[in-house]
Amino acid sequence: MKAVTEGAKGYRRLIPSLTALVEFEAVARLSSFTLAANELGVTQAAVSRQVKFLEESLGIRLFHRLHRSIKLTSEGEALYLVVAESMQRIAGAFDRLSNGTEQQELVLATTAAFSHFRVLPQLPALKRLQPQLQLRLTTQMFTADLRHNEVDIAVRYGNGKWQDGTSSLLFDEEVFPVCSPAWLLANGSPQTLMDITKAPLIESDRTSEGWMDWEEWFHAAGARPPRLHFALRCSLYTDAIQAALHGQGVALGWHRLVSDLLKRGELVRLVDTSVKVSESYFVVIPHGRTITPTTNSMIDWLRGDVESR
Missing domain, CATH: 1.10.10.10 (Winged helix-like DNA-binding domain superfamily/Winged helix DNA-binding domain)
Structure with a gap:
């Protein structure tokens, strides 16, 4: 004493x-x-x-x-x-x-696209791995200051250099054209990149995260199209992919986001050509947050390929 x-x-x-x-x-x-x-x-x-x-x-x-x-x-x-x-x-x-329970809430911050296409389809697998986990998803821009939010883990796309948390590489990314099986059946498979430039393209607005648009993708792939034909322009990437799923044209598929749709056959890849982007996805732990076994388990789950879960 x-x-x-x-x-x-x-x-x-x-x-x-x-x-x-x-x-x-x-x-x-x-x-x-x-x-x-x-x-x-x-x-x-x-x-x-x-x-x-x-x-x-x-x-x-x-x-x-x-x-x-x-x-x-x-x-x-x-x-x-x-x-x-x-x-x-x-x-x-x-x-x-105070709650008298072993359940633990974990707040995960991502963009709407990452949450919609990457996290939500895999929640059953997460529940099997961590049945006691209470997950709270919050959607925010990657540039939001984590010190002003109650966030345990954030997923960001960029160079990994941020001042409000400690980042570690989640995975890299590549981009290629995708469409629905119905659109491909009705229009045939393009043989060259120039064939794709003549297709009805679905565009999503560039964001502060630095995602590329169609013009930048063609240039990076080595094509110089004289003019692009846009069937639809969307402010959100989720809307662009939904439009592609409904057969409205060809969208840019970010592999880490659409891989589950490709696996299920809801989207198909048009050509072998892809562009590997210079930036990557990172997981960021805000300064002041304790890295618990639950946090590490969640990071491992996020890092694993969708195809392997």
């Missing part, structure tokens, strides 16, 4: 205020004193006092206070990573104990 008491005194000596740490975490996560105050139900002045007290206790600056914004200093970033991870673990323990 004596050792426990001395340990408690030691924590109190090293950690000047748990309240200050809680309010610092909210400010760092939300990048705003005002938003942190609203979330915590206190005044902005109270939050500012707690953060200032923490800075004075440590003898360092935790934030760069800019004209209309704030930014963590390097010391503040280091403290935030530790505090956020610790609070996440404490909150998780409270949640499990």
Whole structure:
């Protein structure tokens, strides 16, 4: 009992205020004193006092206070990573104990296309692997700051260099033309890339993630079409693939997304030519999130080829 008491005194000596740490975490996560105050139900002045007290206790600056914004200093970033991870673990323990259940919720952030074509068709397999897992899917742009969202794992397409989390390669990607079996039966199989340029093409808008469009694909494949014929333009990739499934024309198939549709025969690949893109899919763990066995199992499941599950 004596050792426990001395340990408690030691924590109190090293950690000047748990309240200050809680309010610092909210400010760092939300990048705003005002938003942190609203979330915590206190005044902005109270939050500012707690953060200032923490800075004075440590003898360092935790934030760069800019004209209309704030930014963590390097010391503040280091403290935030530790505090956020610790609070996440404490909150998780409270949640499990209060619910009296072994079930664990995991929040997975992806784009609508990745969720629709890659994750949802494989949920039965995931349930067999992790029957106690409660999965919550959230759709967001790849550029959304993970520190402002309650996300455990995010899937992003890009170069793997982001400031709000630790990334690891999920898999690479290649792109090729696809259509429905009915469209192929009615129109015949194109023999060359120039034949495809004359087909009714289904286009999806380029996004901030850097997905290629038809013109870029043809150039990368070595073709220089004089003019492309678009049967339909869509703002969402999910709509473009749905249009192809309904026989409206030819769409660009991103292999990691449409492989399940190809396997089931709902889509067919038109030519052997494909373009390997320079960027890849990555799994990103937000700073401050604990990597648990459930997290690792989920990453392994995401990384596995659809065909092998």
